[in-house]
Amino acid sequence: MNSDFDRQHSESIEPAASTSAAIESNSRVQDRRKFLFRLSIAINAAIGLLVATPVVRFLLGPLRPKGSYDHWIPLGKIADYQPGTTILATYRNPITNPWDGETGNVACYVRRQTDGNFTVFAVNCAHLGCPVRWFPQSQLFLCPCHGGAYYADGSRAAGPPERGLFTYASRIDGEMLMIQAGQLPTLANQARLRTPGDCPGRSSASKSDFHLVKEIAPCVKAPNGGTNEPTIG
Amino acid sequence: MRQSSKRWYERTYDWIESRVQLADFVRDSAAHPVPAKTASWWYVFGSASFVLLILQIITGVLLATIYVPSAGQAWDSLQVLNHQLPLGWFLRAMHGWGSNFMVAVVLVHMAQVFLFGAYKFPRELTWLLGVGLLLMTLGMAFSGQILRFDQDAYWGLGIGASITSRVPFVGGEMVHLMLGGPIIAGATLSRFFALHVFVLPATMLAFAGLHVWLVLKLGINEWPTPGRLVRRETYIKEYHELTHRNGVPFVPQAVWKDAMFAAAIIFAVAFCAAVFGPFGPTGTPDPTITQTVPRPDYFFLWIYSALAFLPPSVETPLIFIAPVIGIGALIALPFISGVGEKSWYRRPVGVLTLIVIAVGLATLTHLGTYAPWSPHMNAWTMDEIPARYIRNGTPLERQGALIFKVKQCHNCHALGGLGGQRGPALDSVATRLTEDQIIRQVIQGGGNMPAYGAALSPPEVTALVAFLDTLHPPNQRPATDASRSIAETDKPAPNEPVESTRP
Numbered sequence: 001m002n003s004d005f006d007r008q009h010s011e012s013i014e015p016a017a018s019t020s021a022a023i024e025s026n027s028r029v030q031d032r033r034k035f036l037f038r039l040s041i042a043i044n045a046a047i048g049l050l051v052a053t054p055v056v057r058f059l060l061g062p063l064r065p066k067g068s069y070d071h072w073i074p075l076g077k078i079a080d081y082q083p084g085t086t087i088l089a090t091y092r093n094p095i096t097n098p099w100d101g102e103t104g105n106v107a108c109y110v111r112r113q114t115d116g117n118f119t120v121f122a123v124n125c126a127h128l129g130c131p132v133r134w135f136p137q138s139q140l141f142l143c144p145c146h147g148g149a150y151y152a153d154g155s156r157a158a159g160p161p162e163r164g165l166f167t168y169a170s171r172i173d174g175e176m177l178m179i180q181a182g183q184l185p186t187l188a189n190q191a192r193l194r195t196p197g198d199c200p201g202r203s204s205a206s207k208s209d210f211h212l213v214k215e216i217a218p219c220v221k222a223p224n225g226g227t228n229e230p231t232i233g
Numbered sequence: 234m235r236q237s238s239k240r241w242y243e244r245t246y247d248w249i250e251s252r253v254q255l256a257d258f259v260r261d262s263a264a265h266p267v268p269a270k271t272a273s274w275w276y277v278f279g280s281a282s283f284v285l286l287i288l289q290i291i292t293g294v295l296l297a298t299i300y301v302p303s304a305g306q307a308w309d310s311l312q313v314l315n316h317q318l319p320l321g322w323f324l325r326a327m328h329g330w331g332s333n334f335m336v337a338v339v340l341v342h343m344a345q346v347f348l349f350g351a352y353k354f355p356r357e358l359t360w361l362l363g364v365g366l367l368l369m370t371l372g373m374a375f376s377g378q379i380l381r382f383d384q385d386a387y388w389g390l391g392i393g394a395s396i397t398s399r400v401p402f403v404g405g406e407m408v409h410l411m412l413g414g415p416i417i418a419g420a421t422l423s424r425f426f427a428l429h430v431f432v433l434p435a436t437m438l439a440f441a442g443l444h445v446w447l448v449l450k451l452g453i454n455e456w457p458t459p460g461r462l463v464r465r466e467t468y469i470k471e472y473h474e475l476t477h478r479n480g481v482p483f484v485p486q487a488v489w490k491d492a493m494f495a496a497a498i499i500f501a502v503a504f505c506a507a508v509f510g511p512f513g514p515t516g517t518p519d520p521t522i523t524q525t526v527p528r529p530d531y532f533f534l535w536i537y538s539a540l541a542f543l544p545p546s547v548e549t550p551l552i553f554i555a556p557v558i559g560i561g562a563l564i565a566l567p568f569i570s571g572v573g574e575k576s577w578y579r580r581p582v583g584v585l586t587l588i589v590i591a592v593g594l595a596t597l598t599h600l601g602t603y604a605p606w607s608p609h610m611n612a613w614t615m616d617e618i619p620a621r622y623i624r625n626g627t628p629l630e631r632q633g634a635l636i637f638k639v640k641q642c643h644n645c646h647a648l649g650g651l652g653g654q655r656g657p658a659l660d661s662v663a664t665r666l667t668e669d670q671i672i673r674q675v676i677q678g679g680g681n682m683p684a685y686g687a688a689l690s691p692p693e694v695t696a697l698v699a700f701l702d703t704l705h706p707p708n709q710r711p712a713t714d715a716s717r718s719i720a721e722t723d724k725p726a727p728n729e730p731v732e733s734t735r736p
Contacts, residue, residue, distance in 0.1 A: 062409040062420070069415035090521040093416050100418040101305020102519040103387065123523055128540060129395035130388055131523040133610055138640040139688040144526040145392070146541040147606045147645075147655050149683050157683035162545045183415035184391070186398030188405030 122166035122185040266480030270456035272487035277494035278342035285335040292328040302426035304419035307382040326506030350575030351454035357567035376429035383514035388527035457575035534601025605654035608644040619649035633700025663711035
């Protein structure tokens with residue numbers, strides 16, 4: 001048993017400590033051992049810190065400077081999108097691993113107004129990220145999770161969302177529709193300061209819109225609460 | 234030699250025992266006296282939780298021999314388990330039902346410990362380890378649901394990321410850390426796999442080991458007697474007397490009930506697995522499929538429900554403050570009420586709290602099973618309008634019924650018990666709203682209904698309102714605007730001069 005072992009160990013030391021000189025040398029030995037014990041702990045702490053640093057850096061790997069995940073992605077030819085329609089478009093995320101499979105694909109809603117302007121909405125509900133579904137008949141985006149509803153221009157219609165649908169920055173490059181995307185749209189990267197009245201159906205091409213801020217500015221409701229441009233009836 | 238008289242297995246046992254020297258410990262632990270009244274069926278849930286943990290580990294290891302933690306192939310490997318490998322489906326079902334049972338039994342165990350005052354002195358640390366085990370059990374349930382990597386798992390991660398993104402200042406960074414990259418993809422699955430298979434089970438085993446060790450060292454909680462108060466100065470002595478004067482050895486007097494219940498639980502898991510089969514996977518985790526209705530697993534439905542009811546203005550603070558308060562209360566409990574009365578007869582506040590929490594969780598979970606706040610996305614094409622609502626209708630009213638379907642009104646409003654429950658059922662809407670009010674409601678929306686003014690042409694509104702105005706019980710007249718009828722009856726005849734212009 002361990003206690004036997006300890007007893008044998010201590011018994012073997014005690015007889016040696018009979019003379020005062022031996023006691024003194026023994027206490028010196030013990031002091032030295034205490035010091036070495038503390039030193040071993042300190043060395044291990046230092047080595048541990050040294051080894052932990054790259055581990056922490058590795059674990060923080062997904063962190064990148066703001067916006068560096070975003071890229072301009074072609075979303076097909078402009079001619080593919082009929083004016084006055086909203087359709088589901090898909091693209092491959094610019095940053096993927098070979099084993100991502102279908103999860104590397106991303107869907108978005110492209111709305112082309114009759115005046116030719118494009119708005120590209122994320123499918124992720126602004127409430128908790130569930131995929132909203134577009135109903136062209138009633139001109140609504142409906143969320144299946146908690147019942148968020150959005151008008152055709154992406155503004156909030158009903159339900160728990162605090163704001164309208166997330167949008168991607170878009171521009172037209174020759175014949176191609178380009179959007180700036182690359183990360184899951186959430187309140188953290190999509191909440192941005194907006195000037196009142198600039199909310200529904202605003203053009204997303206202007207650069208000044210893309211100062212990312214940590215604050216949700218509620219969108220002032222347009223005088224007409226519904227879609228400003230019906231595409232049916 | 235004397236040893237040669239022993240059989241080979243006895244010699245092997247002696248050889249090992251002389252080295253590990255565990256026999257005394259095991260014998261003492263088995264024979265340790267427990268208070269006579271604790272040899273009760275109320276005391277079986279802790280051991281059942283541990284048995285289920287072991288069952289989960291065994292079935293989990295077996296599943297891991299096939300499962301591929303790759304975003305592109307996890308779903309396919311589950312299909313192979315379900316359909317191609319002999320009894321692969323049964324193992325998946327055992328693991329899935331095992332997790333359901335484990336969450337349930339852990340919660341019952343916790344409720345029992347709370348009711349019996351077992352968290353009081355000197356068992357505070359046992360309770361704290363239990364709180365950790367509860368949280369890790371829920372963590373295992375959530376990460377396990379993600380490993381199923383179907384549409385529910387994918388969008389469950391989306392909800393998790395959306396909640397995380399609301400953390401002030403560092404929300405965006407935390408989302409990337411949680412997902413392992415910019416989007417929900419392979420890296421996300423891999424890190425939840427590591428959590429589910431290595432980190433959490435190892436920590437849980439360590440916690441559970443220490444938890445059981447404390448039960449052995451401090452003794453099982455005695456049956457609460459009203460009036461017998463826990464005092465720090467005297468409790469240990471009193472408990473010692475209780476166990477050594479009137480106690481019974483744990484084995485076999487008490488343990489047989491644990492063993493019986495463990496067998497019953499394992500059988501129940503196997504029975505459910507065999508009869509109801511495995512959970513999912515639902516559709517492939519393809520985010521371009523928006524025709525999906527994500528739902529969390531059973532044990533998280535209450536959170537899903539709560540998130541539907543939080544007012545937007547306080548949602549973000551509540552999401553982060555409520556768990557801190559909840560977990561904080563669990564941690565603080567043994568320090569706030571560490572001594573005193575143990576019996577539920579003398580702890581009305583505690584009993585009431587437990588009942589309120591249990592009823593609250595059960596209600597939210599029940600609501601989550603049918604989610605009345607969600608539109609029924611397919612009601613407009615799948616659910617019928619009862620024929621009696623259309624029979625004898627004018628062409629205009631029938632056209633209105635068609636508009637009701639085509640414009641997805643049915644997704645939120647039920648008719649004849651079919652359709653969404655987001656908005657009020659419209660079976661008797663005409664008795665509640667006048668024609669003018671219906672028109673206003675349809676065009677302008679309000680009260681959590683979108684405005685349809687831009688999505689409906691004037692003839693469509695006319696037809697829809699004509700249909701809705703027929704929706705009233707046969708013995709009840711539709712609501713009318715009294716002032717309007719007076720105005721109509723008081724209309725001057727064509728030749729008659731208007732009253733105000735009379736001399």
